Structure formats: structure tokens, C-alpha cells
Amino acid sequence: MRYKQFKFKNFKGIKALTLDLNEGATTLIGLNESGKTTILEAIFSFSYGAEAVEALNPGMETIRNPESWIPVSERANFNDVITVSATIALDEHDQSGVWTHAWKNYDLKLDDLPSEFDIKAEYVIKNSRQSNMRGLTDLRFTGTQGKQRKSRTFTSDTPEWQGIMNYMISALPRIWYFPDFLFEFPERFVLAGAKSRFNTPFDTSEKDESSSVDARMADRNRIYRTTFENIVERLGYGATLDTHVVERLKSRNRADHRSLDALLLDMSRLVTETVFDGWNRILGRAPAAQEVQINADFDSDGAACLELKIKGPDGYYDLSERSLGFRWFFMFLLMTSFQKESKSGTKPLILLDEPASNLHSSAQAELLKSFAKLTETADLIYTTHSHHLIDVRWLDSAYVIKNSALDSLDFGDYLSTRMGARTSITATRYRKFVAESPDHTSYIQPVLDLLNYHPSILEPTPNVILVEGKSDFFAMRYMAEVINVPTDLRMVPGGGAGSLDALIRLHIGWGKSFLVLLDGDAEGKKQRERYEREFGPLILNRCVMLPDICRNEKVLELEDLFEPHDKSAIVSEVFPQADTSRRITKKSLQQAIVELYARRQPVAINSSTIKQFCIMFEALRKRLNDA
Structure with a gap:
């Protein structure tokens, strides 16, 4: 569910x-x-789904x-x-x-x-x-x-x-709401099992509003027990708290206690690695604390308990004795890293309010990466500015x-x-x-900041084709605006096949319709795969290859749309001394097109070339409408 x-x-x-x-x-x-x-x-x-956090x-x-x-x-x-x-x-x-x-x-x-x-x-x-x-x-x-x-x-x-x-x-799915993570972790908590309390939409009987100290204590123990049950399960060898902790703790067999010590050591190592590795990754430095130690014992009423200590350079501490920053990160990583789907296959829903808003930018960026990991085992809703x-x-x-x-x-x-x-x-x-x-x-300034873009009167417009570079841009503009091949498409140039990331983010951010037009060579194919991997479903069906859009596998580059006679005519108009009887170089053709475009000077273009550009522009327009 x-x-x-x-x-x-x-x-x-x-x-x-x-x-x-x-x-x-x-x-x-x-x-x-x-x-x-x-x-x-x-x-x-x-209330039917809310966890009693x-x-x-x-x-x-x-x-x-x-x-x-x-x-x-x-x-x-x-x-x-x-x-x-x-x-x-x-x-x-x-x-x-x-x-x-x-x-x-x-x-x-x-x-x-x-x-x-x-x-x-x-x-x-x-x-x-x-x-x-x-x-x-x-x-x-x-x-x-x-x-x-x-x-x-x-x-x-x-x-x-x-x-x-x-x-x-x-x-x-259980709903976990964390306005912050600066709540107290108890010195110890009871391992006695307790079922989650939930409401039913048809039960009209009078209920205790569960505001009593005993009810809150039971909920607290249940939540921490669930977290540590998940930790034990994460070890991967089939252990459970009831069988491998509580029963061994009650046993008088020395071998059981040795086995219990080994399990607690493995739990301690797992939590240490998870929390401190996360700390290092997010904050970029090692914390003063060195490791987590988990112990099992009985409380004054004879109930089996777990307790957690933090080892520092000069001894062991309760979590409450550490700094606010350490406590926030410890509880965030403890309560989110060990979430898991329920037995019925439902993911919990975690709500975070302005998480780590007081951290520096690089730490927030690393925290965002941890969110991506978290969504593998939970759904997430979080607020931010x-x-x-x-x-x-x-x-x-x-x-x-x-x-x-x-x-x-x-x-x-x-x-x-x-x-x-x-x-x-x-x-x-x-x-x-x-x-x-x-x-x-x-209202959307954070997104604009993310895109590293400050709006001006020249906002992105719909029906945009992001092309690899200036040569493609000027060739398409020349044919559309000077030769008058009909199209209402706008072209925006990049700095090469692999340089379009910022432009893609910009148009995604503004919610504008766009396509990425790439050459049909090896580099174009490589960059299409990278863009689709980087941007995922946001760019689905938006990366198009030139041979596909032109319906001609021989058209690997935009210059291939020009007939040989047209290439000669264009280059000769700008470079009269050029020997056009030989193969026209790509660079000379590009330079000639740019200059002719700047002059707004047409040359006689073969109808077959115009037809190929018409096919390409129309195919791009239809693809934009479908994207």
C-alpha cells in the first residue's frame, strides 16, 4: 500500500x-x-497511519x-x-x-x-x-x-x-513526522514487545487519549525496539531481538552469553559504521566520538533492556551529553538509515521539516544525496527553502x-x-x-538558484531545440530565417555534445517544452546515454538523434543535410578564392554559414536540401508536441 x-x-x-x-x-x-x-x-x-513519534x-x-x-x-x-x-x-x-x-x-x-x-x-x-x-x-x-x-x-x-x-x-504505511531530531534518546529502553496502536473508522467506543506517561513510555519503547529489530535484521544472519537477545540474556548458559556479546558487538559495529560514515560523508570531517557501544541488561523491574553509549576520546557518554549538532545527526541517521518495508511490502512515509537548514551548503548537498538512498526503503515528503x-x-x-x-x-x-x-x-x-x-x-527562488539562473526579460520560450553547438545553431537559423524554410522552432546552442546539462536544467526548471538534438556519431550516442542516466524520466523521449529525426541513417551531422552543390555555393559566396572542386571542409562551411547569416544574405539552395530541412523541422515539431 x-x-x-x-x-x-x-x-x-x-x-x-x-x-x-x-x-x-x-x-x-x-x-x-x-x-x-x-x-x-x-x-x-x-491518525490511522500516524506513528506515535x-x-x-x-x-x-x-x-x-x-x-x-x-x-x-x-x-x-x-x-x-x-x-x-x-x-x-x-x-x-x-x-x-x-x-x-x-x-x-x-x-x-x-x-x-x-x-x-x-x-x-x-x-x-x-x-x-x-x-x-x-x-x-x-x-x-x-x-x-x-x-x-x-x-x-x-x-x-x-x-x-x-x-x-x-x-x-x-x-x-506508517507516517513518521520529524520536525527535528533533537529529541532525547533514553539511557535504556525495554525490549518487551508492544503492538502498534491504530484507529479504526468504525470504532466509536471511548478511548484513553494515550496521553498518560505509561502509554507514552510504551510507544517510545516500541519505536526504539522496532528500530533495533531492523538493525539486527540488517546484519543478515536471521537473528531476532526476542530469540537472540532477550532469551540469551535470561539464559544461565555461558555459551549463550558469549553469543549475545558477539551479536551486540556486530550491532555496535553496524551502527558505528552507518552513523559515523554518514557523518563523515555529510560534514566532510570525522566526529569527536569514535564508536557506538550497545549493551543488554535488566532494569529494576527485571525487564530486558538495551542501552546505547557513545565512546569518545576520553570515555563513554550518553547521547544526551553530546553536542546538539551531533545529537541531530545521530538521531537522523539512526531513525532513517534503518527504515524498511513492512512484511506486507509497504514503505513508511517520512515527513521532514526544513531538515538541516542551519548546515553549510556542501553538507546540505550531501544530505540531499542521503535522501535519494532513503527513498529506496521509504517515501519522503520534506520542506525546504x-x-x-x-x-x-x-x-x-x-x-x-x-x-x-x-x-x-x-x-x-x-x-x-x-x-x-x-x-x-x-x-x-x-x-x-x-x-x-x-x-x-x-516563491521558486530556490529552484532558480539551483539552476544557477537569474531571470531577465529573455525567459526560456516553448518549442526549443537544444543543439550541440554554434555551428548547428547558425545552420538551422540561416535556413529558417534567411532561406525561409518554414518553422516556428527556437534553437539554443551549447558548447558541444556533452555541454548541455545547464541548459537542460534551465528548461526543466521553467517547465518549458524542449528537445535535445544530437549528432548520430559515437559521441552523440554516448552523451544521450549520459543525459538519460543523469536526468532520468525528466528527459524521457527528449533526446533525439539526427539520423532518426531526418529518417536518413546517412545524416550523422547537420552539415550532411546540405547537397554538395549547396556546400560549394555557400563557401564560394564567402571565400571566392577557395577551390570548391575539392572536398569542402566542415570548418570552412561553418564559417561561411555564420557570415552569410550575419549578412542576412541568401544563396541559391537546391530544393532537395530545402526538403531535408523541412522534414527535420516538421519531425522536431511533432516530437515536441508529443514530449
């Missing part, structure tokens, strides 16, 4: 907002106070309190419904799991299951107090049970429907977050926004935002 879409209504500064998600990374780009954090909090407030960070305790979601400007007397909903996509593996669960537990053979379904939570607020919570879903189950031959519908008041929904909700934390490959899935109250630069309006008045948060796909609001560059 994966989250395909979230919808929110009346959530803080959000009147109504829809966020469509792709697999991998989704970047939320926006100004300060634009509402990026509000969107992350809204996603985390989807507030147990790690007490400062998050109020985030999922519905009364804290009331728009600030309406807190005096809010009477409306706050809605948080999600669309969940199911693949064949997910559907198979549901069918198997229904068959084994209810002797129920389900009919076809949908490929996606919605779960909506409605929080009814009266007089600024929550009066009710309604869980709604569009899922309906039909099937045959036992020896029945005719399918019937199972409604929400049947145990079969409730049981299947419980199973599906328990399999939802730093161009060092934007990956051009993820622009298709990026959003520009805008707060309409910030459209005015008046200081009084800014203060009103800070106080929550007239706030209206929107999220627009990056490509759509650029196309519809090209003048609102302040």
Missing part, C-alpha cells in the same frame, strides 16, 4: 487543499510562513489534538467540520493479502477489490470544542461465505467488514506552497499572517505554478 493523495479542509490555515503524491520524494518549496509545516502536520494528523518528542504532543487545528482567526467560536482524508493505492500483493485474510478468518471469498480506497476522518467542532469524530470510507465488500453460492454485501455493522478493515488499516536541498530530478513531484496573505509586502499584513488572520494555504505542482505564475519568482 502507499498513500496516493491527501485532502484537508479547515485545517489551521488550510481552507481546502489536495496533495497528490508520487512514489519516492516530494519536495514542498515555499517562503517562510507559507504553510509548509502546516501541511506536514495535516498529513501527520491522519510524539512519544519521542514531547513537544509534538498537541499536534494531533483536533482543537489545535481550528483556524486562529476563528478560535473565538468555531462551528464547522475539520476533515483529514487519504486515498490509499493497493497493488496485487496488497489485494492478495486482503483476500487471504478474509478467507482464513471468515471463510469469506471476496469478489474483486478496488485498486484504491479512501479513508476520511471528520472532526465535528462546536463552540470551538470537539464534539464528535466520524470515520468514513468508501470501501464495500461483497463475496460468498462458506457454502453460499450467491454473493452478498458486508456492511460496516458486520464483524466481517470490521475485521477486514482492521486488517487493512493495520497494514497502512534551500536550493542545496532540491533535486532537479524530483521537480515533477514538487509543490510550491503559497500563503495568499503573503502576497502583500505590507508589514501590517505580515503581522496579521503571523497571527493567523486571512491565512489561505495552497499547494500547486511546480510545473503548473511556473506555467501559470511566471512572474512570482520569489
Whole structure:
């Protein structure tokens, strides 16, 4: 399963907002106070999937309190419904799991299951107090049970429907929200197993709001236990915490304790390598700490525990005794490096708010690389206003977050926004935002900085052909503008087949239509492969080879489109003394075309040459329309 879409209504500064998600990374780009954090909090407030990470960070305790979601400007007397909903996509593996669960537990053979379904939570607020919570879903189950031959519908008041929904909700991707990573890592945590608590959309019984110390402690232990279970699994030799740590710790057999020590040593080495190698890679220097040591012991109540110490040059420390910077990186790498898909094959969804915004540029760039690694085992949504934390490959899935109250630069309006008045948060796909609001560059300044481009009156225009160099550029312009071969294409030159990266980033960033036209020689083929590898799906079907577009395998270079007679005529017009009876050199032809173009001077061109340029221009135009 994966989250395909979230919808929110009346959530803080959000009147109504829809966020469509792709697999991998989704970047939320926006100004300060634009509402990026509000969107992350809204996603985390989807309680059916949210992991109880507030147990790690007490400062998050109020985030999922519905009364804290009331728009600030309406807190005096809010009477409306706050809605948080999600669309969940199911693949064949997910559907198979549901069918198997229904068959084994209810002797129920389900009919076809949908490929996606919605779960909506409605929080009814009266007089600024929550009066009710309604869980709604569009899922309906039909099937045959036992020896029945005719399918019937199972409604929400049947145990079969409730049981299947419980199973599906328990399999939802867990949502991990990290506003920061400066929460405390305990000196030790209990290894006693604890199941994840989740809500069901049909359960209306009274519940403890899980704000008690015992509940938070249980959640904290469960989260850390899950992390260290993943660490043990990453070792790759089939060990588990229960069998290979807890049972060995309880054993009186000396051999079991030696085996336990060996396992703890391997765990310590793995965490040391993961955390400190990541530190070195991101910050470019070794930390003062040297290694991580993991031990197992019993607490005062006789419960099996794990404890973690940091070894420095002069002894062992608790994590809380290290610097804020060290603690941030340690917890970031610990909590993200050991994420994994669940047994049902679902990836967790990780939310990061302005990660490492106080780091220097090279460290942020390295952190961005670690995000690419993270998306192999988790889906990621993160906010940023730093161009060092934007990956051009993820622009298709990026959003520009805008707060309409910030459209005015008046200081009084800014203060009103800070106080929550007239706030209206929107999220627009990056490509759509650029196309519809090209003048609102302040909202996308991080992307412009990434592209190393400062906008002017000469903005990129649609229908652009990026060509290898100036010789191709002037040849095409000469034929189009001086010889009048019809085309509305714009040509932009590079500095060689391998020099088009910056131009590609520029046109991707502005969401403009473009093609890359490469020669059919070995270098052209090599660079096409590199561009497709570098830019991935963003340049799919946009790199075209000259022989393919001209439908002539003999046309390897643009100069091959000119008939020999035309080459002689062009060179003779500029260099009358040249011996055109011999082979015309490429350099002389290029120089002649440039000068004729500058003069706007036509020469008599053979109709077959004009036809070949017509074919090329028309093929490029059609390819642009399809790209």
C-alpha cells in the first residue's frame, strides 16, 4: 500500500487543499510562513497511519489534538467540520493479502477489490470544542461465505467488514513526522514487545487519549525496539531481538552469553559504521566520538533492556551529553538509515521539516544525496527553502506552497499572517505554478538558484531545440530565417555534445517544452546515454538523434543535410578564392554559414536540401508536441 493523495479542509490555515503524491520524494518549496509545516502536520494528523513519534518528542504532543487545528482567526467560536482524508493505492500483493485474510478468518471469498480506497476522518467542532469524530470510507465488500453460492454485501455493522478493515488499516504505511531530531534518546529502553496502536473508522467506543506517561513510555519503547529489530535484521544472519537477545540474556548458559556479546558487538559495529560514515560523508570531517557501544541488561523491574553509549576520546557518554549538532545527526541517521518495508511490502512515509537548514551548503548537498538512498526503503515528503536541498530530478513531484496573505509586502499584513488572520494555504505542482505564475519568482527562488539562473526579460520560450553547438545553431537559423524554410522552432546552442546539462536544467526548471538534438556519431550516442542516466524520466523521449529525426541513417551531422552543390555555393559566396572542386571542409562551411547569416544574405539552395530541412523541422515539431 502507499498513500496516493491527501485532502484537508479547515485545517489551521488550510481552507481546502489536495496533495497528490508520487512514489519516492516530494519536495514542498515555499517562503517562510507559507504553510509548509502546516501541511506536514495535516498529513501527520491522519491518525490511522500516524506513528506515535510524539512519544519521542514531547513537544509534538498537541499536534494531533483536533482543537489545535481550528483556524486562529476563528478560535473565538468555531462551528464547522475539520476533515483529514487519504486515498490509499493497493497493488496485487496488497489485494492478495486482503483476500487471504478474509478467507482464513471468515471463510469469506471476496469478489474483486478496488485498486484504491479512501479513508476520511471528520472532526465535528462546536463552540470551538470537539464534539464528535466520524470515520468514513468508501470501501464495500461483497463475496460468498462458506457454502453460499450467491454473493452478498458486508456492511460496516458486520464483524466481517470490521475485521477486514482492521486488517487493512493495520497494514497502512506508517507516517513518521520529524520536525527535528533533537529529541532525547533514553539511557535504556525495554525490549518487551508492544503492538502498534491504530484507529479504526468504525470504532466509536471511548478511548484513553494515550496521553498518560505509561502509554507514552510504551510507544517510545516500541519505536526504539522496532528500530533495533531492523538493525539486527540488517546484519543478515536471521537473528531476532526476542530469540537472540532477550532469551540469551535470561539464559544461565555461558555459551549463550558469549553469543549475545558477539551479536551486540556486530550491532555496535553496524551502527558505528552507518552513523559515523554518514557523518563523515555529510560534514566532510570525522566526529569527536569514535564508536557506538550497545549493551543488554535488566532494569529494576527485571525487564530486558538495551542501552546505547557513545565512546569518545576520553570515555563513554550518553547521547544526551553530546553536542546538539551531533545529537541531530545521530538521531537522523539512526531513525532513517534503518527504515524498511513492512512484511506486507509497504514503505513508511517520512515527513521532514526544513531538515538541516542551519548546515553549510556542501553538507546540505550531501544530505540531499542521503535522501535519494532513503527513498529506496521509504517515501519522503520534506520542506525546504534551500536550493542545496532540491533535486532537479524530483521537480515533477514538487509543490510550491503559497500563503495568499503573503502576497502583500505590507508589514501590517505580515503581522496579521503571523497571527493567523486571512491565512489561505495552497499547494500547486511546480510545473503548473511556473506555467501559470511566471512572474512570482520569489516563491521558486530556490529552484532558480539551483539552476544557477537569474531571470531577465529573455525567459526560456516553448518549442526549443537544444543543439550541440554554434555551428548547428547558425545552420538551422540561416535556413529558417534567411532561406525561409518554414518553422516556428527556437534553437539554443551549447558548447558541444556533452555541454548541455545547464541548459537542460534551465528548461526543466521553467517547465518549458524542449528537445535535445544530437549528432548520430559515437559521441552523440554516448552523451544521450549520459543525459538519460543523469536526468532520468525528466528527459524521457527528449533526446533525439539526427539520423532518426531526418529518417536518413546517412545524416550523422547537420552539415550532411546540405547537397554538395549547396556546400560549394555557400563557401564560394564567402571565400571566392577557395577551390570548391575539392572536398569542402566542415570548418570552412561553418564559417561561411555564420557570415552569410550575419549578412542576412541568401544563396541559391537546391530544393532537395530545402526538403531535408523541412522534414527535420516538421519531425522536431511533432516530437515536441508529443514530449
